[in-house]
Amino acid sequence: MKAVIFAGGFGTRLSEATNLIPKPMVEIGGKPILWHIMKIYSHYGINDFIICCGYKQYVIKEYFANYFRHNCDMTVDLSDNSVKVLENHSEKWKVTMVDTGLNTMTGGRLKRVQKYIGNEQFCLTYGDGVADVNITEAIQLHNKSGKILSMMAYQPGGRLGVLDIANDGTLNSFIEKLQESGTWINAGFFVCEPAIFDVLEGDHEMFEKEPMQKLLAKNEIHAYKHEGFWKPMDTLRDNQELNKMWDENKAPWKVW
Structure with a gap:
């Protein structure tokens, strides 16, 4: 099974860090938040990733292109420029960077990687948020729902996209960025069927708007409630808080 990660945005709300690198490459504990997200999926046996790149995409490509050498012990014989790997500390990941x-919107980014996903079920998330979500359980709940799309719902008492969820988990409505507290919001960890591509049209579409409204009209979205930890990294303060959790060994998303 593959996990698709949106990693192409400009990250303007974190401009202090994203003027030189894309937002998913901003570090927590010396590793990009993208790495942390991938470690969550890898813990649950998903090691095949498709990264939807955009802004400063070369930074992500260079990071993974050199990942193996940067994470192994090696001997370099300068007399003949030979390299001998002594011990490998790298990940067993397959990473496709596209x-x-x-300026492509999220719906368009997903549509552009369709050929790399194939006709199979897949996970989807954003490259700027971490959670102690149980991916295996999320997939099981998705399969039980029989819907085209499942999303993780979270209740932060904040002001993000508001979800109206029926008792059986069916999503009745989705309103982006409504100012209201105590409601369930879209936390951005999805499980998708390949039929999702039937509601995607082009680069101009935000995944969270027209495509999701089309699925809602067909009663094809399921929401599973997550009452554990979830935190997006939208601002410098968020980054500082996540780093503090990591440094103090109190990072709830570290399930591996």
Whole structure:
């Protein structure tokens, strides 16, 4: 099974860090938040990733292109420029990085990687949020629902996209960024069927708007409630808080 990660946005709300690197490459504990997200999925046996790149996509490509050498012990014989790997500390990941365009919206980015996903079920998330979500359980709940799309719902008492969830888990409505507290919001960890591509049209579409409204009209979205930890990294303060959790060995998303 594959996990698709949106990693192409400009990250303007974290401009202090994203003027030189894309937001998913901003570090927590010396590793990009993208790495932390991938470690969550890998813990549950998903090691095949498709990264939807855009803004400063070369930084992500260079990071993974050199990942093996940067995470192994080696001997370099300068007399003949030979390299001998002594011990490998790298991950057993397959990482496909796709330049999905600089200004492409999330729906368009997903549509552009369709050929790399194939006709199979897949996971989807954003490259700027971590959670102690049980991916295996999320997939099981998705399969039980029989829907095209499942999303993780979270109740932060905040002001993000509000979800109206029926008792059986069916999503009745989705309103982006409504100012209201005590409601369930879209936390951005999805499980998708390949039929999701039937509601995607082009680069101009935000995944969270027209495509999701089409699925809602067909009663094809399931929401599973997550009452554990979830935190997006939208601002410098968020990054500082996540680093503090990591440094103090109190990072709830570290399930591996």
